[in-house]
Every structure is written in C-alpha cells, then in structure tokens.
Amino acid sequence: MSYTRTEENYLKAIFSLYNKENKAVSTNTIAKKLKTKPSSVTDMVKKLSNKDLVKYEKYKGVTLTKKGTDIAVTIIRNHRIWEVFLVEKLGYKWDEVHEIAEQLEHIKSDELIDRMDEFLDNPKFDPHGDPIPDKTGKFAERKKAVLLSELEIKEEGIIVGVKNTSNDFLQYLEEKTLTIGKEIKVTKEFEFDKSRNLVVNERVITISKEVCNNLIIEKRP
Amino acid sequence: MSYTRTEENYLKAIFSLYNKENKAVSTNTIAKKLKTKPSSVTDMVKKLSNKDLVKYEKYKGVTLTKKGTDIAVTIIRNHRIWEVFLVEKLGYKWDEVHEIAEQLEHIKSDELIDRMDEFLDNPKFDPHGDPIPDKTGKFAERKKAVLLSELEIKEEGIIVGVKNTSNDFLQYLEEKTLTIGKEIKVTKEFEFDKSRNLVVNERVITISKEVCNNLIIEKRP
DNA sequence: ATAAATTTTTAGATAACTCTAAAAATTTAT
DNA sequence: ATAAATTTTTAGAGTTATCTAAAAATTTAT
Numbered sequence: 001m002s003y004t005r006t007e008e009n010y011l012k013a014i015f016s017l018y019n020k021e022n023k024a025v026s027t028n029t030i031a032k033k034l035k036t037k038p039s040s041v042t043d044m045v046k047k048l049s050n051k052d053l054v055k056y057e058k059y060k061g062v063t064l065t066k067k068g069t070d071i072a073v074t075i076i077r078n079h080r081i082w083e084v085f086l087v088e089k090l091g092y093k094w095d096e097v098h099e100i101a102e103q104l105e106h107i108k109s110d111e112l113i114d115r116m117d118e119f120l121d122n123p124k125f126d127p128h129g130d131p132i133p134d135k136t137g138k139f140a141e142r143k144k145a146v147l148l149s150e151l152e153i154k155e156e157g158i159i160v161g162v163k164n165t166s167n168d169f170l171q172y173l174e175e176k177t178l179t180i181g182k183e184i185k186v187t188k189e190f191e192f193d194k195s196r197n198l199v200v201n202e203r204v205i206t207i208s209k210e211v212c213n214n215l216i217i218e219k220r221p
Numbered sequence: 222m223s224y225t226r227t228e229e230n231y232l233k234a235i236f237s238l239y240n241k242e243n244k245a246v247s248t249n250t251i252a253k254k255l256k257t258k259p260s261s262v263t264d265m266v267k268k269l270s271n272k273d274l275v276k277y278e279k280y281k282g283v284t285l286t287k288k289g290t291d292i293a294v295t296i297i298r299n300h301r302i303w304e305v306f307l308v309e310k311l312g313y314k315w316d317e318v319h320e321i322a323e324q325l326e327h328i329k330s331d332e333l334i335d336r337m338d339e340f341l342d343n344p345k346f347d348p349h350g351d352p353i354p355d356k357t358g359k360f361a362e363r364k365k366a367v368l369l370s371e372l373e374i375k376e377e378g379i380i381v382g383v384k385n386t387s388n389d390f391l392q393y394l395e396e397k398t399l400t401i402g403k404e405i406k407v408t409k410e411f412e413f414d415k416s417r418n419l420v421v422n423e424r425v426i427t428i429s430k431e432v433c434n435n436l437i438i439e440k441r442p
Numbered sequence: 443a444t445a446a447a448t449t450t451t452t453a454g455a456t457a458a459c460t461c462t463a464a465a466a467a468t469t470t471a472t
Numbered sequence: 473a474t475a476a477a478t479t480t481t482t483a484g485a486g487t488t489a490t491c492t493a494a495a496a497a498t499t500t501a502t
Contacts, residue, residue, distance in 0.1 A: 006459065028482055040460055047458090059467060060481060090336040103328045109321050115311040126487055227489065248450055261490055263451055268488090280450060280497060 003053075005106045008075050009034065010044055010055060014064055015072035024061030067115025073137045079105035080126035080133075081116050085174040087127040088120065094179070095170030121144075129180050129216060144219045148186070148196070149212035151219070156185040161216035171215060177201060178215065224274075229296050230255065232274060235285055236293035241382045245282030276430070292359045300326035301347035302337050308348040309341065315348040316391035349391075350382025350401050350437060352359055365440045369407070369417075370433035372440070377406040382437035390435060400423060400434065 003011075009059040013033045027128040029047070031038045049056040053068035064072060086097040099147040105145060114135065117123075124140040125131055145160055159182045162169065178200060187204065188197040194209040224232075234254045238246040247264070252259045270277040274289035285293060303325040307318040335356065338344075345361040347350055352361040366381055380403045383390065394400060399421060408425065409418040415430040 004458080036459095037461065038480060039462080039482080043459075086333075089334070090340055092277070092336075100328070100333055103330075104325075107324045109324075110313070112307075112321055115313075119311055120491095207388050225488080247446090257489095258491065259450060260452080260492080264489075 002108060003071065006044070007048065007053070007120065008071065008106055010041075010048060011068050012075050013071040014054065014062055015069065015076070018063060024057075024063050026061045029096065030062070048061035053185050069138060073133050075105050076134045077137075078107070078113055079133075080130060081120065081123070083111060083126045083128075084120050084123045084132070085116060093170075093174060095167045095174060097127065098165070098167075123191075125160070125180075127180065128165050142216075142218060144221075146219060147207065147213055148184075148215040148217050149194075151186045151217060153186055153189060156220040158220070159215060160185055160218045163216060164214040173215075174210070176207070177207060178211075183220075184217070188220055195197070223329060224292065227265070228269065228274070229292065229327055230287060231262075232285065232289050232293040233296050235275065235283055236290065236297070239284060245278075245284050247282045251283070259388075291358060294354050296326050298354045298356075298358075299328070299334055301353040302334060302341065302350060303343070304345075304347045304349075305341050305344045305353070306337060314391075314395060316388045316395060317349065319386070319388075348401065349386050350380070356374070363437075363439060365442075366437050367440060368434055369405075369436040369438050370415075370430065372407045372438060374407055374410060377404065377441040378438035379404055379441070380436060381439045383435055384437060385435040393432070394436075397426060397428070399428075404441075405438070 010030070013030055014025050014097060017029055017033060021029075027038045027041045030041045030045075034041070038180070040111075045054060045056050045062050048062075048068065049052045053071065055063045055065055074218055079101045082101045083094075083097045086092040086100060087094055092100075117135075123132055131142070133139045144159060146157075147163070159178060159180055161180070182200055185199040186196055187199055189207075191194070194212070195206055196209075196212055197204055197206050231251070234251055235246050238250055238254060242250075248259045248262045251262045251266075255262070257264055266275060266277050266283050269275045269283075269289065273286055273291065276284045276286055276374070300322045303322045304315075304318045307313040307321060313321075323358055338356075344353055354360045363381060367378075368384070372378060380399060380401055382401070383394070399405075403421055406420040408420055411417070411427075415433070416427055416428075417433055418425055418427050
C-alpha cells in the first residue's frame with residue numbers, strides 16, 4: 001500500500017506532536033503545525049482513520065496506530081538520511097537542507113533509501129544531531145545527553161544536537177561555529193541573565209540563556 | 222513560477238514526441254504515451270496553453286512554446302543527472318533506474334541539481350548514453366554516432382547509447398555485457414537474417430538485426 | 443464527393459484535498 | 473451551575489486531474 005504526500009505529512013506531524021505532548025493530538029494543533037485549517041484536519045483524520053493509520057475519537061484528538069507509526073518513522077528515516085547526504089556529499093549547510101529533504105523524503109523506494117544509507121556508511125544521527133531510525137524503526141539512543149543549561153560550571157562536553165531547528169537558530173550557531181561535534185567547556189554563568197561563558201575553539205564566547213536551553217550536549221565523562 | 226508534477230510530465234511527453242515526429246503532437250499520441258485518455262489530454266493541454274507553455278489549436282495538435290521547452294529540458298536534465306547518480310554512486314544497474322528517476326526529476330531546487338551535477342563531475346551523458354542538457358539547456362553532441370546496423374564489416378567502434386530503452390532490451394544487453402563504453406568490432410553479417418557477429422571482450426557473439434538497429438556506436442576513426 | 447472510420451472535443455461526473463461559515467461540543471471562568 | 477469563550481465538527485463549495493459517453497470535426501476509402 002502506498003500513501004499520498006499529504007497523508008504522509010499528516011502522519012509525520014501527528015508523530016512529532018504526540019512525542020512532544022505525550023497525549024492524543026488535537027485537531028487545532030495539527031492545523032497549526034501543517035499551516036492548514038482545523039476543518040481540513042478533521043476531514044483528513046477521518047480518512048486516515050478509515051485506513052487504520054490513526055485512532056480518532058471526535059473531540060478527543062488523534063493517536064497513531066502501529067501501521068501509522070511505521071509509516072511516520074519511515075518518512076523520518078528518509079528525511080534524515082537525505083539531510084546527511086545533502087550536507088556530507090553536496091556541501092550544504094545544516095540550515096539549508098530542511099526544505100529539500102521535505103521533498104526527497106516522499107520518494108517511494110525502500111531499496112533507494114537502503115542504498116543511500118549504505119552509501120553514507122549507515123549514519124546514526126542527522127546533521128542536527130537527531131537520531132536516524134534504522135530499517136526496523138529503532139532510533140539510536142544517546143547516553144548522557146543533556147541541555148547545555150544543565151551542565152555545571154567547569155563541566156565539558158560535545159555538541160551532539162539542537163532542540164530548536166529553526167533556521168534563525170541554526171544560522172546563529174553556524175556563525176558562532178557552535179556545530180555538531182564541537183567540544184565545549186562551561187566556564188562561568190552570569191547570575192543577572194543566566195548567560196554563560198563557553199570555551200569553544202580555544203576561545204571564550206558568551207551565549208544567552210535561550211541558546212543554552214536549545215543545545216544538546218554529551219557530557220565528557 | 223512552479224508547476225505540478227502532472228504538468229511537467231505532459232511537457233516532457235510533448236517534448237519527446239515532438240522530437241520524434243517533428244510535427245505538432247496529437248492528443249491521441251500524448252494519451253498513449255502518458256497512459257491516460259484523449260479527453261484528459263485535451264483538458265490539460267488547454268490549461269497548459271493558458272499558461273503559455275504550449276501552442277494549441279483544436280484538432281491541430283500541440284507544440285511547446287519557448288517557456289514550455291525550457292521546463293521540459295530542465296526536467297530531462299534532472300532525470301538524467303539523477304540516473305547517473307543512481308548508477309555511479311549507488312550501484313544500480315541501468316535498467317533499474319528509470320522509475321526512481323521519474324520521481325526524483327520533479328524535486329524542486331535548481332541549486333540541488335547544480336550541486337549534484339558538480340558532485341558527479343558534470344557528466345555529459347546518462348547511463349543509457351543519452352546527452353544531458355547543461356544549465357542553459359544545451360545538449361551535448363556526439364560526432365560520428367551511427368547505428369550498429371550501419372557499420373561496415375571490419376569496422377570498429379564504441380557503444381555510446383541505445384535507441385530503445387525498454388527494460389527488456391537493457392536487461393538483454395546487461396546479460397551480453399553490451400554496455401556503454403564497450404569496444405566492439407563487426408566481423409561478419411549473415412545474409413539470411415541480417416544477424417551479425419561481433420567481437421566484444423575478446424569473444425565473438427552473434428546478435429540479431431533488431432539489436433543492431435538499437436545500438437548507437439561511435440566509429441573508431 | 444460522399445460515406446465510413448477515426449480522432450478529437452465537449453459535457454457531465456468523480457475523487458482528493460482544501461476552504462469558509464455556521465452549528466455543535468467542550469472547556470473555562472464566574 | 474451556568475454563561476462565555478474556545479475548540480471541533482458539519483455543510484457546502486472550489487480546485488485539480490481524471491474518467492465515460494456522446495457529439496463534432498477530420499481523415500480515409502470507395
């Protein structure tokens with residue numbers, strides 16, 4: 001069975017909203033995420049329910065079935081593998097790949113994605129540090145990942161991901177060379193606004209509380 | 222301006238049919254090529270005409286405008302560049318790539334195709350030997366390309382393309398290792414059925430008239 | 443030149459996805 | 473507990489691309 005691009009986008013949206021909120025996702029929330037109207041969402045959700053991709057109770061919100069989850073995870077796998085390709089092989093910056101990957105993720109061919117995966121040496125994380133589910137739908141796990149804001153002063157670690165993936169934020173990080181894989185050390189926190197000093201590339205920079213709350217760090221043991 | 226996948230497929234079909242027939246393309250012909258109904262073609266062709274992509278006169282057939290040609294050529298460029306990628310980088314056989322390239326060709330990003338082109342070292346021909354138009358729409362030319370059936374006995378050359386791209390034919394060639402780049406020499410023709418003996422890979426094989434009529438050869442000077 | 447065959451277009455319908463406006467249900471606030 | 477605010481659904485309609493069946497135009501054959 002194959003699904004339309006729109007159906008796949010709904011499933012992906014429901015998957016990510018459910019993972020954020022841990023409860024049945026409301027029509028309104030989906031509408032906002034997909035930039036469409038709640039009434040359109042109701043229609044589509046009924047359709048997905050008829051195909052046994054979601055569980056839907058009027059006025060009660062939506063959750064994915066096993067079948068719906070599998071499709072959503074496959075699309076996420078496609079998306080992230082394509083992002084790796086765009087960055088590693090074609091030299092895109094990490095803030096430039098999202099839109100193109102949104103298109104590429106819907107290409108219908110399991111074989112293609114498996115071959116891409118192999119071509120890229122089975123990457124476990126995408127350029128934003130998000131885990132790439134394997135063929136069976138299992139997401140790689142990161143051990144001691146915490147937010148930069150949770151590190152103590154003097155602690156060290158490696159940037160392994162971002163919580164916020166907006167282009168504004170990614171461009172900011174690019175400019176400050178706060179990219180995936182970089183080693184950092186927290187040297188100081190300013191009580192006034194909770195901004196922090198960081199050593200990166202052997203230089204000290206100050207970053208705001210907001211930035212600290214959106215950078216995912218793997219602690220140096 | 223951006224166009225739907227269907228619109229792009231119509232333009233591509235009209236382009237290739239016009240290049241084959243050298244006259245305005247009929248509704249019926251397009252319908253056959255796209256496996257749809259003539260009435261659907263009429264509808265779509267009107268729509269394309271309103272967008273100034275084709276010139277259309279009732280009962281007289283269709284030709285592409287400059288604008289329509291540009292789009293068709295871009296899609297062909299995309300298709301052929303993706304085919305090179307699939308074969309060269311992912312190890313697909315040349316008879317396995319068409320369907321996937323039909324999907325990939327519609328990805329909307331000029332930048333992406335330019336980067337792919339560069340990543341693949343600006344290939345001039347696709348895995349079937351068909352020329353890849355450059356960014357400006359110019360197709361590479363092949364000098365002394367002839368059909369294998371036009372070679373004289375004792376003449377030598379290199380396989381540079383196929384006229385027929387059906388999977389049946391490509392699989393046949395794959396099996397006989399008659400692939401792009403191979404050097405061949407005609408040693409004999411059997412008057413009875415016009416089949417010919419060929420030296421390839423230092424071995425002699427006999428191939429039918431039909432095969433000779435569909436292999437494009439660049440003569441050894 | 444006219445009838446028959448073929449091609450092409452028109453008319454009317456359907457399916458997928460979207461929208462606006464109004465009605466119904468639920469939640470929140472007093 | 474009930475009124476007000478909010479959320480969600482329904483009803484009806486528009487768009488894109490498709491189809492079938494019938495009508496119109498063109499081509500072919502005699």
